[in-house]
Amino acid sequence: MRHVHDRGGWPDAGLIARAEHDYAMWEKRTDAMLRVLTRDRHIIRVDELRRAIESIPPRDYETMSYYERWITAIETLIIEKGLLTRAEIDRRVETIAATRQV
Amino acid sequence: MEPQFKPGDRVCIRVDYPARHFRTPGYIQGKTGSVTTVHGAFRNPESLAYGGDGLPTQFLYLVCFDQTHVWGAYPASPDKLYIDIYEPWLEPA
Numbered sequence: 001m002r003h004v005h006d007r008g009g010w011p012d013a014g015l016i017a018r019a020e021h022d023y024a025m026w027e028k029r030t031d032a033m034l035r036v037l038t039r040d041r042h043i044i045r046v047d048e049l050r051r052a053i054e055s056i057p058p059r060d061y062e063t064m065s066y067y068e069r070w071i072t073a074i075e076t077l078i079i080e081k082g083l084l085t086r087a088e089i090d091r092r093v094e095t096i097a098a099t100r101q102v
Numbered sequence: 103m104e105p106q107f108k109p110g111d112r113v114c115i116r117v118d119y120p121a122r123h124f125r126t127p128g129y130i131q132g133k134t135g136s137v138t139t140v141h142g143a144f145r146n147p148e149s150l151a152y153g154g155d156g157l158p159t160q161f162l163y164l165v166c167f168d169q170t171h172v173w174g175a176y177p178a179s180p181d182k183l184y185i186d187i188y189e190p191w192l193e194p195a
Contacts, residue, residue, distance in 0.1 A: 045153075048152070
């Protein structure tokens with residue numbers, strides 16, 4: 001069976017949205033983070049990023065934006081490689097969320 | 103190690119959907135084309151994707167297909183599709 005990311009000729013996939021749009025700051029940071037992890041530090045290979053993106057459960061894959069898939073895959077890989085733990089990431093997210101509410 | 107195919111050889115793309123990362127899109131599987139270029143041997147991305155060393159290297163080919171063959175509903179035309187495919191996905195046709 002074809003995997004969710006394998007879209008070429010996918011029936012009813014719809015038209016490609018060609019409109020330009022601005023990037024949110026978190027999207028730019030995600031892009032920068034990946035470049036640091038791949039090209040600068042050689043911690044992640046692009047092949048691994050692809051594999052991690054393809055591992056996103058199909059239902060989540062379908063609802064995520066482009067950079068949501070990237071950041072999800074980056075999380076998967078840096079946890080896999082022992083750079084951060086899931087708990088450390090969650091704790092940091094809570095800290096940031098608490099700051100934003102003030 | 104020598105490449106199994108040379109420019110001009112007719113090749114068929116294997117049909118396979120392993121439950122892991124692979125580099126050959128579904129729309130080209132089962133289709134027949136001809137080798138245009140032997141790019142050389144490269145580390146296997148299907149191993150690199152899991153942190154492996156990608157060895158042994160695999161030959162990578164540029165393979166040419168008729169668009170009318172790849173897509174059932176494609177209008178009559180001489181249009182071609184060129185796609186890079188690693189040797190383990192190719193069979194003689």
